Amino acid sequence: MDRMDWINLAYLVGGLGFAMSLKWMTQPATARRGLLAGEIGFGIAIVATLFWPDMTSEGYILIAVAALIGSAIGVPLGVWVPMTAMPQRIALSHAFGGLAAALVGVAHFYLESDHLSAFETGVLGIEMVLGFLVFTGSLMAAGKLQEWLPQRPIVYPGQNAVNFAVLGAALVLVIVLIADPSLHALVPIIAVLGLAFGVFLIVPIGGADMPTVIALLNSYAGLSAAALGLVLDSKLLIVAGALDGASGLILSIIMCRAMNRSFRNVLFGAFGAVDQVGGGEAGEQGTYRSAPVDEAAELMKMARSVVIVPGYGMAVAQAQHKVRELADALESEGVEVRFAIHPVAGRMPGHMNVLLAEANVPYEQLLDMDEINGDFPQTDVVLVLGANDVVNPAARHDTGSPIYGMPILEVDKAQTVFVVKRSMRAGFAGIENELFFNENTSMVFGDAKAVVTELATEVSGRRDAVGL
């Protein structure tokens, strides 16, 4: 066994580490072990790589410098990004990943172009296109989620035609490149087309569809890594890429399902179309009742059981810690408090779980949709906290609605519903919510955090007043 064999052996171990890592991620109990396995596998692979034959000492220096810079950026990004900004953060790192993969592809092409087989050239070409489109696409996604870019989908006639044209052009050039790999000049053009396609792909997609798109870009990134591995004959890259691709694909499928959307629908901006129809502003539909905070506090305190339905608004307002306080206050009043977590509440899968866990809400109190939906009729008070679409009854009956068929939290069946949001504005689906107009619903306008803080003080404050 020569040195390369040892390196490959290390890669084998690393690859298995990755597989075990994901396997252990299937249970919270073993998740940390999973993380460890991933880290160890990664470490082994990197160390082994440093022993690669004929590395130049200058090379080592460059690597060290680059690694330092990377860490200098990566550590802060890891430590300081708030949980509420996770979607952006993740999109951003997909961008880095895509770029890295694409650049390695380009470099490899230039270095090897004179002895690349047609197959390799082809795979490399596709790898570059994927990498670059993931780069810009993810940047766009991050921008929209961070609301640096307009959240609203931007649609114009013939848009899909244009997008496909761009993609098509890129692939045609790849084919030309296969025919004559000496045409180095084509590579930059392919790169530009890939970058452009990444932008065009995201433009027509609404900010709230981003998580789905991000997961999808994730799987593209995986594919490009695997493609790279295929060209470089690196089994480790192939395995990692395949795992990554699978994960991205599954997550996006799960999200689409939970939102009752199809990929076509997400990717080709059907939502934009819907927006036009639904109209952002609500209100035509009857009247709604607005209640002061203390009324809500009073009723919740008297209730036997309260269910809190957190949504994207809680994330925006960073109200999770205050919510925890409110829950504690209510419990010390003898009220049973539970949280109803909709699978797609917030902007990424498990978004609410992460936030509430951050606020130390014991996850015995977090109930899934299927666990809690049956209990709403026996629930005295439901507090909808910055959630909207996930409690919109239209999903049950209004076949015209873009969210028709999406399973929802059936809060409208509860005795009393308080909805905390800043206005009557619509949620991400851009449609009005008839829940707000039920007679057993009262709106409590204001920023989630502010309102909840007030509720908490009201509840705990007046303890003596109401003798229990």
Place this chain on the structure above:
Amino acid sequence: MDRMDWINLAYLVGGLGFAMSLKWMTQPATARRGLLAGEIGFGIAIVATLFWPDMTSEGYILIAVAALIGSAIGVPLGVWVPMTAMPQRIALSHAFGGLAAALVGVAHFYLESDHLSAFETGVLGIEMVLGFLVFTGSLMAAGKLQEWLPQRPIVYPGQNAVNFAVLGAALVLVIVLIADPSLHALVPIIAVLGLAFGVFLIVPIGGADMPTVIALLNSYAGLSAAALGLVLDSKLLIVAGALDGASGLILSIIMCRAMNRSFRNVLFGAFGAVDQVGGGEAGEQGTYRSAPVDEAAELMKMARSVVIVPGYGMAVAQAQHKVRELADALESEGVEVRFAIHPVAGRMPGHMNVLLAEANVPYEQLLDMDEINGDFPQTDVVLVLGANDVVNPAARHDTGSPIYGMPILEVDKAQTVFVVKRSMRAGFAGIENELFFNENTSMVFGDAKAVVTELATEVSGRRDAVGL
């Protein structure tokens, strides 16, 4: 791509077919698709193999003849073997598999010995040992299950020492062979030692432990196939071997768990030891009550709910069809009839499910241990049909018992229990069953089939007599 590449591509497809096949076996709904996938994958691989370069026309003829002979034996074995004889049947085919693998290994060694690397020789050696021990071991197992060989474990002092000596000798010779592959004469000796070890391995193991052992041999067979694939660089064999090995290992672990046994325990004849202690014959412990069939019939007919607990005895007596009739008769009397299936009832996993399914018992009526155990206290009559260990309360409290800790069907909690068996003899664990001596238990002696037939006629026969 030359011809070999196409063949390898076909093997790739075949291998994936195998993986999908197992995946689809995870649900009864898709199981048939799984079978199909397996067959297709297999077919593709075989057809591709026929295009292997430089095959002689004589070779084709030989292949055809051999395949015909094989089918001539295989089809009857497949079509006519009764379900009750499955364990033997499966053991038998492991024997064939092991032999085939071993012989291929031998042939390959002789053909290539002059240019085999040390690694290859070593793997080949181990592959042969595994193959041959699986061969004889499985034959022994089949013999014991078919009761051509004494079921009782045969133990003698220093037995394990002897066994290990044999295995050790074989491995030493393999090492010698690695040192000097020209010593062809060693191969037959290695073969003999392997065959011998297979026999010795099974001798001390009780007939009833055979299913566990068979599963274990199954995984050895898988390993040897994988080893062969390693030497022949056949990815398909590697994949198939790995899947097979995994399956065998998991099944044996599941069985051991369900019986609360350890591998050591199964393999090194601890059971033999226990037998000595427990003693086959029971009866010292108090008195038991023996009831006539018609009494049982009467009580069952009057009951609201009856639970039937089938065991190995039902399989031996082939009583499954009659049991179905009994169940129908009772149901037409308005009695609720359910079957309680213990995970290790019978002699192989899912044994009872297969038999009762064969008798068209709709599997809504088959309940797992965990599903039914809670219901026994509310059950009027339990009919234990040729089951013994799986209903032995000793498992709950008698720490000394060899089955202590094995989860059991808690029939002793039911109102009335009728136990159908031919005698007071013990079950496979060779221990007496205190259930038989409870005051709410009555023994109904006789062959399961005979008794059940009588019960069925009694129940349906006297319908008019008792007006419901």
Place this chain on the structure above:
Amino acid sequence: MSADLIITNLFIFSLAAFVGFEVIRRIPKLLHTPLMALTNALSAIALVASIVILGQTETTYAKVLGFIAVVCSTINVVGGFIITDRMLRMFKPREKRPSPAEERAAGTAAPATTDGAEAA
């Protein structure tokens, strides 16, 4: 054989074993016996190796060994598939409403939270 190739094959072996464990762990008891019969047939894939030997070799003893091997493997393939089929045919649910077994399997396949709903 190059060490490189060996490592590659080890890679494939471990991945396949991983697949095996992950998938088979989730096969319901109900299907364990059919599974045994199926893996029986699948592992007879050693047939390809014996075919190659029998088809290529000129030397007599190799022919003999190869011949026996082909016979044995064929027995397993044919028999194994037939038996699996027989057993599965028995499992065809007789009525429409899903059997516990199917639910069970479904339950396993279903997204974690569904199980959770029941587990909690």
Place this chain on the structure above:
Amino acid sequence: MSADLIITNLFIFSLAAFVGFEVIRRIPKLLHTPLMALTNALSAIALVASIVILGQTETTYAKVLGFIAVVCSTINVVGGFIITDRMLRMFKPREKRPSPAEERAAGTAAPATTDGAEAA
């Protein structure tokens, strides 16, 4: 690159993808966000490729590309692992009694029949 090698790698790719689908399908919603962060870090393994290029090449543009690639990948590895760790730390159950989430996961992992018990 020989077709043979390509096929081998496709073999590995499909097996790995298979593992991915089988395993990830069973990750509970609770862990989806940590999962995203984790796969993020893992897919940054492209780092090995960029290290080799940066470490070997003499040509400037390749150095530049490799350098950027190493920086980007490192950002992802470091950041990804840190974030995953942060999230998982939050999930540490505060009381002893198993959380629904854990039960849920357990439920998924448990042998099929157990699920069946609940499903039926």
